[in-house]
Amino acid sequence: MDRGDVLFLYRQMLLIRRFEEKSAEMYALTKIAGFLHLYIGEEAIAVGAIAALRSDDYAISAYRDHGHCLARGSDPGHVMAELFGKATGLCQGKGGSMHLVDAPRRFMGGYAIVGGHIPLATGLAFATKYQQLDLVTVCFFGEGAIPSGQAHEALNLAALWKLPVIFVCENNRYGMGTSAERAIALYADVAETARSYGIKAERVDGMDVLAVRDAMRKVVEQVRAGQGPVFIEAMTYRFMGHSMSDPAHGHYRTKEEVDEHRKRDPLLLLKQTILNNNLGAEADFIQLEREVGEAVTAAVRFADDSPFPAPSALYTDVMREE
Amino acid sequence: MVLSYREALNQAMREEMRRDSRIFLIGEEVGYYQGAFKVSKGFVEEFGPQRVVDTPITEAGFTGLAIGAAMAGLHPIVELMTMNFGIVALDQIVNNAAKIHYMSGGQLSVPLVIRGPGSAAHQLGAQHSQSLEAWFCHVPGLKVIAPATPHDAKGLLKSAIRDNNPVIFIEAQLLYGTKGDVKDGEYTIPIGVAEVKRTGRDVTIVAYSKMLLLALETADQLSREGIEVEVIDPRTLKPLDLSTIVASVKKTGRLVIVEEGWRFCGLGAQIAESVYAAAFDYLDAPIQRVTGEDVPMPYSRPLEDAAIPDKARVIEAVKSVCGIQ
Numbered sequence: 001m002d003r004g005d006v007l008f009l010y011r012q013m014l015l016i017r018r019f020e021e022k023s024a025e026m027y028a029l030t031k032i033a034g035f036l037h038l039y040i041g042e043e044a045i046a047v048g049a050i051a052a053l054r055s056d057d058y059a060i061s062a063y064r065d066h067g068h069c070l071a072r073g074s075d076p077g078h079v080m081a082e083l084f085g086k087a088t089g090l091c092q093g094k095g096g097s098m099h100l101v102d103a104p105r106r107f108m109g110g111y112a113i114v115g116g117h118i119p120l121a122t123g124l125a126f127a128t129k130y131q132q133l134d135l136v137t138v139c140f141f142g143e144g145a146i147p148s149g150q151a152h153e154a155l156n157l158a159a160l161w162k163l164p165v166i167f168v169c170e171n172n173r174y175g176m177g178t179s180a181e182r183a184i185a186l187y188a189d190v191a192e193t194a195r196s197y198g199i200k201a202e203r204v205d206g207m208d209v210l211a212v213r214d215a216m217r218k219v220v221e222q223v224r225a226g227q228g229p230v231f232i233e234a235m236t237y238r239f240m241g242h243s244m245s246d247p248a249h250g251h252y253r254t255k256e257e258v259d260e261h262r263k264r265d266p267l268l269l270l271k272q273t274i275l276n277n278n279l280g281a282e283a284d285f286i287q288l289e290r291e292v293g294e295a296v297t298a299a300v301r302f303a304d305d306s307p308f309p310a311p312s313a314l315y316t317d318v319m320r321e322e
Numbered sequence: 323m324v325l326s327y328r329e330a331l332n333q334a335m336r337e338e339m340r341r342d343s344r345i346f347l348i349g350e351e352v353g354y355y356q357g358a359f360k361v362s363k364g365f366v367e368e369f370g371p372q373r374v375v376d377t378p379i380t381e382a383g384f385t386g387l388a389i390g391a392a393m394a395g396l397h398p399i400v401e402l403m404t405m406n407f408g409i410v411a412l413d414q415i416v417n418n419a420a421k422i423h424y425m426s427g428g429q430l431s432v433p434l435v436i437r438g439p440g441s442a443a444h445q446l447g448a449q450h451s452q453s454l455e456a457w458f459c460h461v462p463g464l465k466v467i468a469p470a471t472p473h474d475a476k477g478l479l480k481s482a483i484r485d486n487n488p489v490i491f492i493e494a495q496l497l498y499g500t501k502g503d504v505k506d507g508e509y510t511i512p513i514g515v516a517e518v519k520r521t522g523r524d525v526t527i528v529a530y531s532k533m534l535l536l537a538l539e540t541a542d543q544l545s546r547e548g549i550e551v552e553v554i555d556p557r558t559l560k561p562l563d564l565s566t567i568v569a570s571v572k573k574t575g576r577l578v579i580v581e582e583g584w585r586f587c588g589l590g591a592q593i594a595e596s597v598y599a600a601a602f603d604y605l606d607a608p609i610q611r612v613t614g615e616d617v618p619m620p621y622s623r624p625l626e627d628a629a630i631p632d633k634a635r636v637i638e639a640v641k642s643v644c645g646i647q
Contacts, residue, residue, distance in 0.1 A: 121390060157377075
């Protein structure tokens with residue numbers, strides 16, 4: 001463990017946490033509308049997985065995508081402006097919370113049809129193999145996508161053609177308000193689904209950013225070397241509701257259950273590890289809180305100060321012109 | 323040079339794949355089987371299985387894969403064994419291919435052709451006989467092409483492959499064996515340009531794909547009765563070249579639209595509305611539409627015949643707009 005590394009991972013998770021807490025406030029103030037699906041509690045997966053990638057590798061996500069986008073290095077101001085629907089947003093206000101895209105950072109988007117982006121990930125991987133590039137594609141999705149036909153079709157193609165793709169299943173135990181055990185035949189071992197297609201699969205503690213990063217580091221090299229796809233089931237828990245319309249524990253789980261999982265908050269776990277290993281002190285965390293707080297405040301200011309898109313933007317980018 | 327429609331498509335893809343290594347063909351039976359309708363005959367020998375990719379029977383999966391590959395800089399051609407199976411891939415086509423450029427604020431694009439046979443052939447039953455072009459035309463972000471002749475098929479397929487947007491390219495199954503003159507050498511036909519296939523002074527017929535052949539045949543017969551029909555083939559349904567249609571209607575004063583698709587919310591309704599808006603004062607009679615019947619396609623031959631436009635119905639519509647019994 002390296003002090004710089006672990007403090008960076010903590011900072012990334014803290015940025016996502018504070019950014020999303022601020023997003024929830026902005027939603028309450030109606031500056032953000034539509035659906036807003038928060039990633040709070042799951043930060044260790046995006047941060048740990050993306051820390052194992054090169055800057056030219058591809059990442060793609062579903063509708064709970066703020067964390068992946070920020071972990072990939074997107075500017076928080078441009079992300080917040082997108083949530084505000086402003087012209088300076090990552091997608092000029094045309095994507096919104098569920099469709100963040102940052103192509104220069106190889107963040108290929110958030111997609112809002114469950115299971116529908118998994119074939120896209122196999123296509124990105126197909127392209128890099130076709131182009132004889134040594135890139136990997138990482139595809140994030142919830143366990144709720146596992147029973148979908150498109151997930152199975154994509155897993156089969158990826159295995160059949162040994163595509164350089166890593167499927168990261170963020171198992172937060174609930175697909176909206178339906179627990180995995182009421183939706184998935186193999187809920188006790190979701191990774192078995194991938195193994196049935198001959199894909200190497202393993203389960204990791206998705207609350208432990210170092211465990212996620214280390215598991216990813218190991219498999220990224222295998223996948224980059226052409227050994228075919230890998231499936232990682234990261235066990236996690238979302239501390240908030242499915243979306244802003246859904247209270248934190250909803251009707252489908254108890255407050256006690258949520259509180260139990262909050263004891264394994266990925267930020268607390270890493271902080272404890274850092275302190276236990278003398279890689280940082282309270283002063284470092286106070287400093288990080290200040291820096292991240294300032295960055296999020298600046299992001300909101302940028303989004304607030306930005307203009308809405310001009311009416312003419314309605315008609316641009318329907319088709320690529322050249 | 324005289325080529326079949328099938329051979330013209332084969333030439334278009336072959337020439338484009340020789341020109342640009344980013345182009346690959348993917349779909350069921352496109353490789354070793356050489357295409358369910360033999361459009362990719364000889365491809366796997368020339369280009370190899372890396373560029374002529376046989377898939378399992380999973381339209382959503384491989385269409386989605388092609389969209390992802392397009393996002394990463396390749397130019398896929400997806401062959402659907404029939405356009406009916408496009409319904410299985412509709413989530414990918416409508417939610418992803420058509421929207422990614424817009425949702426990303428222009429950051430990503432999807433240069434992709436999805437092609438395959440459409441409409442009824444001979445007694446294929448309800449699930450293999452559909453004319454779904456109106457569905458695709460309805461979705462912003464897609465281009466839709468339905469050529470009727472080998473010459474148009476070749477030139478338009480080359481343009482579709484070179485386009486940086488998702489293009490749905492519909493080949494009527496019964497057209498594959500039809501023959502026609504195809505210009506020698508390299509040529510393309512621009513997307514969005516209709517063609518006057520026959521000039522006439524009395525009535526305009528707009529017809530595309532297989533229905534163009536029906537319209538031309540009917541026009542020849544009507545000519546012997548003294549009615550001179552002008553026949554317009556839009557060739558590309560979206561974008562639609564309205565100005566060529568409107569110019570013809572301003573000349574003839576009468577319009578009949580022939581389409582094989584269902585009447586309700588059909589493409590002809592859109593064309594009629596556009597012509598009313600642009601040239602109402604020039605019309606001497608209400609626009610007539612000859613369409614497929616609003617029923618699932620029956621198997622039985624006489625019932626199938628009754629569900630599809632035929633010469634008698636086109637003649638009746640033309641005579642109706644001319645005020646002749």
